[in-house]
Amino acid sequence: MTENQNLEALKTPGAVFFIFGATGDLAKRKLFPAIYSLYREGKLAEDFAVIGVARRPRTQEEFREDIFQSIQEFCRYKAEDNDNWKTFAQHFEYKSLDINNVDGFRELNEQTVKLEKQFGIPGNRLFYLALAPELFGSVSFNLQKGGMLDAEGWNRLVIEKPFGYDLKSAEELNEQIRQVFKEEEIYRIDHYLGKEMVQNIEVIRFANAFFEPLWNNKHIANVQITLSETVGVEERGGYYDHAGALRDMGQNHMLQMLTMIAMEPPSRLLPEDIRDEKVKVLRSLRPYETAEEVKKNVIRGQYIKGSARGKDLPAYREEDKVDPNSNTETYFAARLFVDNFRWAGVPFYIRTGKRLPVKTTEIVVEFKSMPNNVYLGKKYKLEPNLLVIRVNPMEGIYVKINAKKPGSENEIEPLAMDFCQSCMVGINSPEAYERLLHDAARGESTYFTRWDEVASAWSFVDKIAEAWAQNQGDISYYPAGSWGPKETDELLKADGFHWWPVNGQEEDNVVWQIGK
Numbered sequence: 001m002t003e004n005q006n007l008e009a010l011k012t013p014g015a016v017f018f019i020f021g022a023t024g025d026l027a028k029r030k031l032f033p034a035i036y037s038l039y040r041e042g043k044l045a046e047d048f049a050v051i052g053v054a055r056r057p058r059t060q061e062e063f064r065e066d067i068f069q070s071i072q073e074f075c076r077y078k079a080e081d082n083d084n085w086k087t088f089a090q091h092f093e094y095k096s097l098d099i100n101n102v103d104g105f106r107e108l109n110e111q112t113v114k115l116e117k118q119f120g121i122p123g124n125r126l127f128y129l130a131l132a133p134e135l136f137g138s139v140s141f142n143l144q145k146g147g148m149l150d151a152e153g154w155n156r157l158v159i160e161k162p163f164g165y166d167l168k169s170a171e172e173l174n175e176q177i178r179q180v181f182k183e184e185e186i187y188r189i190d191h192y193l194g195k196e197m198v199q200n201i202e203v204i205r206f207a208n209a210f211f212e213p214l215w216n217n218k219h220i221a222n223v224q225i226t227l228s229e230t231v232g233v234e235e236r237g238g239y240y241d242h243a244g245a246l247r248d249m250g251q252n253h254m255l256q257m258l259t260m261i262a263m264e265p266p267s268r269l270l271p272e273d274i275r276d277e278k279v280k281v282l283r284s285l286r287p288y289e290t291a292e293e294v295k296k297n298v299i300r301g302q303y304i305k306g307s308a309r310g311k312d313l314p315a316y317r318e319e320d321k322v323d324p325n326s327n328t329e330t331y332f333a334a335r336l337f338v339d340n341f342r343w344a345g346v347p348f349y350i351r352t353g354k355r356l357p358v359k360t361t362e363i364v365v366e367f368k369s370m371p372n373n374v375y376l377g378k379k380y381k382l383e384p385n386l387l388v389i390r391v392n393p394m395e396g397i398y399v400k401i402n403a404k405k406p407g408s409e410n411e412i413e414p415l416a417m418d419f420c421q422s423c424m425v426g427i428n429s430p431e432a433y434e435r436l437l438h439d440a441a442r443g444e445s446t447y448f449t450r451w452d453e454v455a456s457a458w459s460f461v462d463k464i465a466e467a468w469a470q471n472q473g474d475i476s477y478y479p480a481g482s483w484g485p486k487e488t489d490e491l492l493k494a495d496g497f498h499w500w501p502v503n504g505q506e507e508d509n510v511v512w513q514i515g516k
Contacts, residue, residue, distance in 0.1 A: 012038070012441035014047030014121045015153070016112055020139060021130035022052025022094065023066070026160070030191075031128065032067050033075035034433040039088055040077045043438055047122070049115040052094045053108070063094035076431065091119065099131075099139050105146025112148070123153030126441055133162055137176030144180045158187045158440050161252050162243065163449075166465065167458035174451055183451060187440045192253040192361075193447035194432030194439075197391040201260040201363075202274075204389070204397065211387070212265075214367065217346045221384065222495070224349045224364040225257050226502050228356040230308065232480070233330070237321030244328040246468075249352040251461045255282065256449070257391075258348055261363060262338050271446040275453065282456035286337040287463055294467035299476060299487045301331035303355040306479030313355060313480035327472050330354045333488045334464075335495075347495055351488060355480035358504040361391040366500070383414045386500065394503050396420040 017035065019027050038044040052063055067089065071079045079085045095111060097104040116123060127143065129136055136159055149155050157177065164170025177186060192198055205212055214220070227249060233240040240248065259278040266273040288294045304315040317324050331353030338348065365387040386400040398418040405411040439447060468474065476485035483499075492498050 010043050010438075012043065012045050012048070012438060013124055014045045014119070015124035015126050015441055016115060016121055017048065017050045017437075017441075018053055018125065018127045019050065019130060020053045020099070020128065022063070023054040023056055023058070024130055026130040027052070028066070028070045029074050030431070030433040031130065031437070032070045034431060034437050036067075036071045036075050036079065036088070037077055037430065037434050038438055047120045048091055049119055049121060050092045051108070051112065051115070052092065053097050053099075054094075055096065055098060057096045058094045060092075060094055064089045064092055067092060099135060099142060102142050102145045105142045105148055109147045109150075112151075116151070123151035124155075125149075125151060125153065126156045126158065128158040128437075130160060133159075133164065133173060136173060140177050140180040149180070154185075154443070155181070156185050156187060156440055156443075157181045158189060158437075160189055162247060163188055163454050164458065165243070165247065166462050167455060170454055170458050174454075184445070186451075187436075187445060187448045188450075188454060189436055190252050190256050190449055191432040191436065192391075193256055193449075194434075194436040195361075195391055195395075196430075197389055197395045197397075198257060198260060199435075199447065200397075201257075201389060204387075206265055216342045217344055219367055220346055221366045221368045222347045222349060222492075222497050223258075223261055224366070224500060225254060225261075225351070225362075226364075226499075227253060227257075227352040227361045228358055228502065229352075229354045230356060230359045232303070232313070232316070232355050233319050233322065235320070237319045240330075241322045241326055241328050245330055245332045245352055245354070246461060246464060250332060250334075250350070251457050252449075254350045254352055255457045255460070256453075257361075257363060258336070258338075258350065259453075261365070262343055262348070264342065271444065274446050275450045279450070279452050279456060280340075281338060282453060282460065284338045284340045284343075285460050286339045287460060288467065289463075291467035291470050294464050295471070295474065297335045297491075298464055298467075299331075299333040299485055299491060300329045300468060300474065301333075301353060301476045301478050301485040301488075302326075302328065303330050303353075303480040304477045306355065306481040308355075308357060308481030315480070316355075327475055329468075329475065331356075331478065331484045333484065333491060335491055347497075349492060349497075349499075351484065351499075353478075353484050356483060357481055358502060359393060360502045360504060362502045363389040363391065364500045365389075366497070382412065388500075390503055394420065 019031055021027055035044070035050060068079055068085070093111065093115065095108050097108060112125070115121065125148065129139055131139065140157065143149055164173050205215060259281040262281045263277040264280065266277050288297060302316050306313050316322060316330050317326055333349065333351035336348040336350065337343070338346070367385040369384045370382055382402050383400065388398040388400070390396045390398065396419055398416050400414050400416055402412050403415040405413045436447060439445070476487050478485045489499065
C-alpha cells in the first residue's frame with residue numbers, strides 16, 4: 001500500500017459532527033482542537049461539517065472566532081488567518097437550542113440537511129454529548145423525535161463520563177439511551193484509553209517474547225498504578241463533592257488501565273474480542289464482601305491545608321462549592337486481586353488523588369526477585385526488575401535491571417533501559433481526543449467502553465462506596481502537597497512491598513529515574 005493509499009484508508013468517512021455543549025470547556029480545550037488536528041493531518045474527509053449546539057446565542061461569525069481562539073490556545077497546530085483557515089471554518093455552523101424543545105431539533109435537522117447537500121455528505125451523523133449525564137436521555141429522545149436519526153447513513157452517539165453515579169443510575173441511563181440507539185452505535189469515552197502509552201500496553205505485552213511468557217503470577221510480584229494530580233478541585237467543587245475520587249477516577253480510568261495490564265491475549269485483534277477479555281478481568285476482580293474487607297484493603301483520604309513549591313494550599317473543605325463538613329474523598333488507594341489462573345495471588349495496588357506533589361500517570365510492574373541465597377544474590381542486595389510504563393505527561397517505557405557498576409570490580413547497581421517517547425526530537429504526538437474522535441467516526445470501537453464493562457466496574461466500586469456510606473467518619477487526612485495518608489504505605493508494607501517512586505518524585509539513590 002502506497003503512502004497516499006494508506007492516508008486515504010485512515011480518513012474518516014464523510015459525516016456531520018454535532019457537538020452538544022459547544023460553548024463549554026471540553027469543546028474549547030479538546031474537541032475543536034482535535035477536529036482541526038485531524039484536518040491538518042489529512043485524516044478528516046473533505047465532505048464533513050460540524051454543528052455546535054448550545055443554549056446561549058451565537059452568530060456564525062462569533063462561533064467561528066471562538067473556534068479559532070480555541071485552536072490557537074490548545075491545539076498542536078496553530079491556525080493562520082488565511083484562505084486555508086477560511087475553507088476549514090466554512091464547515092462549521094452553530095445552532096442555539098433548548099434541548100427540551102423538540103421543534104428546535106426539527107430546525108436542527110433542516111440545517112443539517114442543507115449542510116449535507118452543500119458538502120455532499122452521505123447522511124452519516126455523529127452526536128457528541130459534552131453534557132451532564134442526566135441530559136443524555138432527553139437529548140437521545142429528542143434526536144429521534146426531531147427526525148435527526150432518519151438520514152440514510154449511520155448514526156453514532158459519543159458520550160462522556162461519568163456514566164451514572166452507581167450501578168443503578170447507570171442502568172437507568174443506559175436503558176434510556178438504548179431505547180433510541182443500539183449498543184453498537186454508542187461510544188462511551190474514557191479518554192485515558194486514547195492515550196498513546198495505554199494503547200501501547202497491548203503491543204508491549206503481546207509483541208515481545210521476553211514479556212508475555214513472564215506475564216503471570218510465577219514471575220510478577222505486584223503491579224502498581226498511580227494517577228496523581230497536583231491540582232485541587234478547581235471550579236468543579238460542586239460536581240466533585242458529589243462524586244469523589246472513587247467515582248471520578250477509580251470506576252473508569254484506574255480500572256480500565258488495570259484491565260489492559262491483566263487481560264488475556266484476545267483470540268483476534270477485533271474490537272469485540274479485545275473488549276471481551278477486558279470484561280473477563282473486571283468479572284474476576286475479588287469483591288469486597290464486607291465493610292471490614294473494604295477497610296482492610298482500601299484507603300480513603302482527604303487533603304487538609306498544606307503547601308507545595310512554596311505556596312500555601314487550602315484544605316478541601318475550604319474549596320469553593322464544597323460542604324465545610326464534607327467527607328468526600330480526594331484520594332483513594334486500594335489493594336485488588338484478579339482471581340484467575342494467570343494472576344492468582346498477585347496484588348494490584350492502585351492510587352489516585354488530588355493535591356499530590358507530582359502530576360503523573362504510571363504503571364509499575366515489579367518482577368519477583370532473584371533467589372537471595374545463591375550466587376550473586378547471596379553476596380549482593382539485588383533490586384527487583386521493574387517495567388515502568390509512563391502514560392502522562394511524560395510518555396515512555398523504562399526497564400530497570402541490575403548491572404555491574406562501570407569501573408568497579410564487583411559492585412552491582414540498578415540501571416535504566418529507557419525509551420522516552422515524549423523526549424523524541426520533533427515529535428508531535430496526537431492527543432487522546434484526536435484518536436478517539438477519529439476512531440468513533442470510522443466505527444472503530446476498541447478503545448471505547450462497552451456497557452458490560454461499565455456495569456462490571458460499577459458493581460465492583462459500589463461495594464466500596466456502600467461501606468464508606470456506613471462509616472462516614474472512616475477517612476484519613478493528608479496535607480495538600482504530600483503523597484497521601486500514611487496508611488497508604490502500610491497497605492504495601494504489610495505485603496512486603498513499597499510504592500516505587502514516580503517520575504519527578506524526589507528520592508535518594510534512585511539511579512533509574514530520568515536525569516539520575
